[in-house]
Amino acid sequence: MTTERTWIDVTDLMAWTGNPTGIARVTSGLVSRYAARAGVGFFVFSESSRTFTEVDVSDLARSWPESRWRRDADAPSRPRTDPTLHRIARGLSGPVRRRLPTPAKAIIRRAARVIRDPLRWLTRLATSAPTASPNVGGRGVSRFGPRGLVDRIGPARSRAVSFGPTDTVLVLGAGWSSPSLQAALADQKHAIGIQIYQLLYDLTPILLPQCFGAGFTEKFTRYLFEAMSISDGLIAISERSRSDALRFCDDLLISPPPIEVFRLGDELPGSDGGPEAIEPLKDSEFVLSIGTFEARKNHLLLYQTWKLAAEAGRSLPRLVIVGRVGWAAGDTLLAIQNDPLVGESIQVLHDVSDRQLDWLYDECIFAIYPSLYEGWGLPIAEALARGKLCLASSAPAMPEVAGDLIDYFSPYSAAECLSLVERYLDPLVREAKANVIRNAYKPTSWDDASLDFDEALGRAQARHLS
Amino acid sequence: METKGRQPAEKPRILIVSVYSIAQPRYGGPRRSRAIFDALRDLGGAVEYVAVHPRNTGIKAGPNDVAVSRDTQERVDLRPYLADVICGEAIYSDRAVRRHMTQLLRKFHPDVIFIEQIYPFFGLKPLLADLDSRPQLVFSSQNIEHEMKPSMYEHFNAEPDVARQVTQRIEQAEQELARESAFVVAVSSQDLEKLHHMGARRAVLAPNGTSPLRASPSAVERHKRFLVERGIRRSAAFVSSAHQPNWQGFVDMVGTRMGFLRPGVALLLCGSVCDLIGPRVATKDVEDVTFWQRVIKMGTLPDDELAAVILSAGTILLPITQGGGSNLKTAEALASGRPIVGTSFAFRGYEEFLHFPGVRIADNPGPFRAAIGESLDASSQARSYEQTAMVRSLMWDRRLTGLVEEVQRL
Numbered sequence: 001m002t003t004e005r006t007w008i009d010v011t012d013l014m015a016w017t018g019n020p021t022g023i024a025r026v027t028s029g030l031v032s033r034y035a036a037r038a039g040v041g042f043f044v045f046s047e048s049s050r051t052f053t054e055v056d057v058s059d060l061a062r063s064w065p066e067s068r069w070r071r072d073a074d075a076p077s078r079p080r081t082d083p084t085l086h087r088i089a090r091g092l093s094g095p096v097r098r099r100l101p102t103p104a105k106a107i108i109r110r111a112a113r114v115i116r117d118p119l120r121w122l123t124r125l126a127t128s129a130p131t132a133s134p135n136v137g138g139r140g141v142s143r144f145g146p147r148g149l150v151d152r153i154g155p156a157r158s159r160a161v162s163f164g165p166t167d168t169v170l171v172l173g174a175g176w177s178s179p180s181l182q183a184a185l186a187d188q189k190h191a192i193g194i195q196i197y198q199l200l201y202d203l204t205p206i207l208l209p210q211c212f213g214a215g216f217t218e219k220f221t222r223y224l225f226e227a228m229s230i231s232d233g234l235i236a237i238s239e240r241s242r243s244d245a246l247r248f249c250d251d252l253l254i255s256p257p258p259i260e261v262f263r264l265g266d267e268l269p270g271s272d273g274g275p276e277a278i279e280p281l282k283d284s285e286f287v288l289s290i291g292t293f294e295a296r297k298n299h300l301l302l303y304q305t306w307k308l309a310a311e312a313g314r315s316l317p318r319l320v321i322v323g324r325v326g327w328a329a330g331d332t333l334l335a336i337q338n339d340p341l342v343g344e345s346i347q348v349l350h351d352v353s354d355r356q357l358d359w360l361y362d363e364c365i366f367a368i369y370p371s372l373y374e375g376w377g378l379p380i381a382e383a384l385a386r387g388k389l390c391l392a393s394s395a396p397a398m399p400e401v402a403g404d405l406i407d408y409f410s411p412y413s414a415a416e417c418l419s420l421v422e423r424y425l426d427p428l429v430r431e432a433k434a435n436v437i438r439n440a441y442k443p444t445s446w447d448d449a450s451l452d453f454d455e456a457l458g459r460a461q462a463r464h465l466s
Numbered sequence: 467m468e469t470k471g472r473q474p475a476e477k478p479r480i481l482i483v484s485v486y487s488i489a490q491p492r493y494g495g496p497r498r499s500r501a502i503f504d505a506l507r508d509l510g511g512a513v514e515y516v517a518v519h520p521r522n523t524g525i526k527a528g529p530n531d532v533a534v535s536r537d538t539q540e541r542v543d544l545r546p547y548l549a550d551v552i553c554g555e556a557i558y559s560d561r562a563v564r565r566h567m568t569q570l571l572r573k574f575h576p577d578v579i580f581i582e583q584i585y586p587f588f589g590l591k592p593l594l595a596d597l598d599s600r601p602q603l604v605f606s607s608q609n610i611e612h613e614m615k616p617s618m619y620e621h622f623n624a625e626p627d628v629a630r631q632v633t634q635r636i637e638q639a640e641q642e643l644a645r646e647s648a649f650v651v652a653v654s655s656q657d658l659e660k661l662h663h664m665g666a667r668r669a670v671l672a673p674n675g676t677s678p679l680r681a682s683p684s685a686v687e688r689h690k691r692f693l694v695e696r697g698i699r700r701s702a703a704f705v706s707s708a709h710q711p712n713w714q715g716f717v718d719m720v721g722t723r724m725g726f727l728r729p730g731v732a733l734l735l736c737g738s739v740c741d742l743i744g745p746r747v748a749t750k751d752v753e754d755v756t757f758w759q760r761v762i763k764m765g766t767l768p769d770d771e772l773a774a775v776i777l778s779a780g781t782i783l784l785p786i787t788q789g790g791g792s793n794l795k796t797a798e799a800l801a802s803g804r805p806i807v808g809t810s811f812a813f814r815g816y817e818e819f820l821h822f823p824g825v826r827i828a829d830n831p832g833p834f835r836a837a838i839g840e841s842l843d844a845s846s847q848a849r850s851y852e853q854t855a856m857v858r859s860l861m862w863d864r865r866l867t868g869l870v871e872e873v874q875r876l
Binding site: 182183186187190206209217218221222225226228229230248249251252253254255 | 697723
C-alpha cells in the first residue's frame with residue numbers, strides 16, 4: 001500500500017540570507033509548522049541537474065556553514081518555557097485561540113513561539129548571515145553562497161526524492177527563482193501522478209513591469225504560466241491576487257485550477273529576546289516605513305511628501321525607512337541621501353534584526369506604507385497587530401488587510417499623503433485611532449495562518465477532486 | 467517563327483514556364499509544377515521547364531532557369547510583393563531574359579506551352595507575337611489570382627493605386643489566357659467553374675496531390691531526441707511557406723494565447739513561414755512571452771527532417787481560412803496518416819475526407835483549439851482498406867490523370 005506524503009519545496013528558503021522578510025517570512029512561518037508533522041518531507045531542487053533532493057530538519061541545520069552554526073550556539077540561551085503553556089499552546093485549535101481575550105492570546109502566542117524549534121533554527125539560519133545581499137537572484141530570493149545548495153547538504157545526506165503517485169507537492173516560496181522547477185514537476189506529474197499545489201503571492205512583476213529589472217517580468221511570466229498550467233490548486237494570499245490570477249488565466253486561455261485564499265500571519269518571528277533599541281533613534285519621534293527599498297514600494301512618494309512639507313516650512317517627525325535594497329531604488333536613495341532639505345529627516349536602515357524591528361514598531365508614532373501594488377501588505381498587518389496605526393496607499397490588496405480601520409492615500413499624491421500624515425501628528429487623534437485598532441483588529445498568529453492555510457488547501461483539493 | 471510541324475503519332479514538345487524554380491521544390495506551387503513536369507515527361511516526349519525568377523533567392527535553379535537582370539531586380543526589391551508580376555513581365559521587358567527566352571523558344575520549338583499561374587503570360591504574350599510563334603497555350607492555374615491579391619497587397623501596405631491597377635491587369639490576363647488556351651487546368655471544382663465563366667473552352671480538374679512521405683530512421687531518431695531534450699511529449703505540426711494568408715490562418719484559428727496547451731505539448735512551426743514571424747507575435751507582453759513556451763520555430767528543414775517532424779507529430783494543423791485553389795498541405799497531411807485538425811476551407815477539393823478517421827474539422831477558434839487538445843489526447847484510429855485506397859488516390863500520378871489525358875488529345 002502506498003503511503004501518502006506531502007513534499008515541501010524549501011529551495012529558496014535555504015538560499016535566503018539576512019532577516020527573513022516578505023516571502024521568506026511567509027515560507028518559514030508555514031514550513032516550521034509542517035516540520036513537526038508526520039508524513040511531511042522537504043526537498044531542494046537543483047536547477048543544473050533538475051533533480052529533487054530530500055532534506056529534513058537536522059539535515060538543514062547541519063548543512064549550514066559551521067561558522068554560522070557556531071555563532072548561534074554561542075548565543076545566550078533563552079529561559080525554558082513552562083510545560084503547561086507548552087501543552088496549552090499545542091492543544092488549542094485556531095478557532096478556539098481566536099476567541100480568547102487578547103492578553104491570553106498574547107501569552108499563548110509567546111509560548112508557541114518558544115516551543116517552535118524548527119522556526120527558531122530557520123530564523124537563526126537567516127539572521128546569522130554575515131551580510132544581507134541585495135536581491136540579485138530575483139525578487140524575494142537572495143544569492144546562493146559560494147557552493148550550491150546540494151553541495152552544502154553533502155553527499156552523505158543527499159537522497160533523491162522518490163515521489164509516489166498519491167504524494168502532494170507544495171511550492172510555498174519564490175518558484176520563479178528556479179526556472180526549470182515547473183517543468184520538472186510537470187514531468188513528475190506526468191510520469192507518477194503527483195498533485196501539485198502552490199502558494200500564489202501576487203502578479204506585480206506582470207502588472208508593474210516598470211518596477212523590476214530587465215528580463216525579470218519575462219522570467220516571472222513564464223513561471224506563472226507554467227505554474228498555472230501544472231498546478232492542481234493554488235493558495236493565494238489575498239482575494240486580489242486570486243482575481244489577478246484568474247484574469248491572467250482568462251487572458252491566456254488557461255483553464256484555471258481551484259484558487260483558495262488564506263490569511264497571512266502578522267506576528268514577527270524570532271523576537272523572543274525582547275525589543276532591542278536602536279540608539280540613534282532613542283528619545284526621538286519617528287514615523288516608520290517597513291519594506292524592501294525598491295521602486296514598487298514607492299519610497300519616492302515618502303521622499304516627496306517630506307520634501308513638500310520642508311519646502312512649505314512645515315515640520316514633520318523623522319521618517320525611518322527599513323528595508324534591504326531591491327530593484328530600481330538607486331535614484332530615490334541618492335535623492336534622500338543628498339537632499340539638504342530633507343536629508344536629516346529621513347533615515348534609511350537596510351538590515352535590522354527582528355528584535356530591533358520590535359522596538360521600531362513599539363516606538364514609532366505610526367507606520368506608513370506607500371506601495372504601488374501588493375498581493376497583501378504584510379507591514380500593515382504587522383503594525384496593526386501591535387496596535388499601531390499604519391497609513392497606507394490605496395493600491396490593490398491593501399484594504400483587504402485593514403479594511404476601514406486605517407486611512408488610505410493615493411500612491412501618486414504627495415499632497416494627499418502629507419495631509420494624512422499631518423492629521424495623525426496630533427497625539428489625541430492618533431491615540432483615538434490606535435484604540436480603535438487595538439479593539440477591532442484581530443491579529444493572526446502564524447499558527448492560525450498555518451491552520452487557515454490547511455483549510456484553504458483542503459478546499460482546493462476538494463474542488464480539484466470534485 | 468513557326469512551331470515545328472508534328473506528325474499525329476509524335477509526342478508534343480512541351481515547355482513549362484513559371485516564375486519559380488522546381489529544382490528543389492519545397493512549397494505548394496513548386497511541388498505542383500514539379501509533379502506536372504514529371505507527369506508530362508513520363509509521357510515520353512520532350513518536356514522542358516524554365517523559370518524566370520528573382521536574383522539571389524538561395525533556391526537551387528534548374529538548367530533552363532534564368533534570373534532577372536539587376537535593373538529588374540531593383541524593381542523587385544522596391545516592391546517585393548510584386549515579384550511574380552515583375553518576373554513575368556521580365557520575359558519581354560528585361561533584355562537579358564528576353565534573349566534567353568528567345569533562344570530557348572527557337573532551340574526547343576515547343577508545340578505546347580504550359581503557363582504555370584498567370585504571371586509568365588505578361589511577358590510571353592508579346593514575345594510570342596514578336597517571334598510570330600503560335601504554340602498551343604495551356605493555362606495551368608493554381609488559384610484565381612486576382613481574387614487573392616487584394617488582401618495580400620493590403621497586408622504588405624502596397625500603394626492602393628498600384629494594388630488596384632495590378633489586380634486589374636491580373637484579372638484581364640487571367641480572362642484572356644482562359645479564352646486563348648487550348649485548355650485550362652483548375653485545382654478545384656470552384657476554380658474550374660470560375661475559369662469556365664471567364665471563357666475557357668476546355669477545362670480539366672487536376673486537384674493537388676502528394677507523394678508518399680518517408681523519413682529516414684536517423685532523421686526520426688534525431689527528431690525524437692530533439693523532443694526529449696525539450697521535455698516535449700506531444701507535438702502538433704504546422705507546415706507552411708512564407709505565404710502571409712497561411713500565417714494569418716494560424717493567428718485566426720490557433721491564436722497567440724497558448725494556455726490551452728498543457729505543459730509537455732509543443733506546436734512546431736515548419737517552413738519559411740517562420741521567416742514571417744518576428745520575435746513579437748502579440749501586442750500583449752504576457753501573450754508574447756508565453757507564446758514561445760509552447761511554440762517552436764523549426765525553420766525550413768530538409769525534406770527528410772520535415773518528414774520526420776510530420777510523421778512524429780501527434781496532429782497536423784491546417785488552419786487555413788483564405789486563399790484559392792486547393793491546399794496541397796491537406797493532401798500531404800492526409801497521406802502522412804497522422805491525425806489532422808483543419809478548417810473545412812482547408813478541405814476544399816478534399817471533401818470526401820472530411821469525415822475520415824482522425825480528421826477533426828473546426829471553423830471557429832475555440833472549437834479549433836479544443837480539437838487540437840482532443841486530437842493530441844486521442845488514440846490513433848486505423849484506416850480501412852477502402853480508406854487506404856482513398857489516400858492512394860491523392861498521389862500525384864492519380865491526381866494528374868485528367869491533365870495527362872487532355873495533353874494526349876492535343
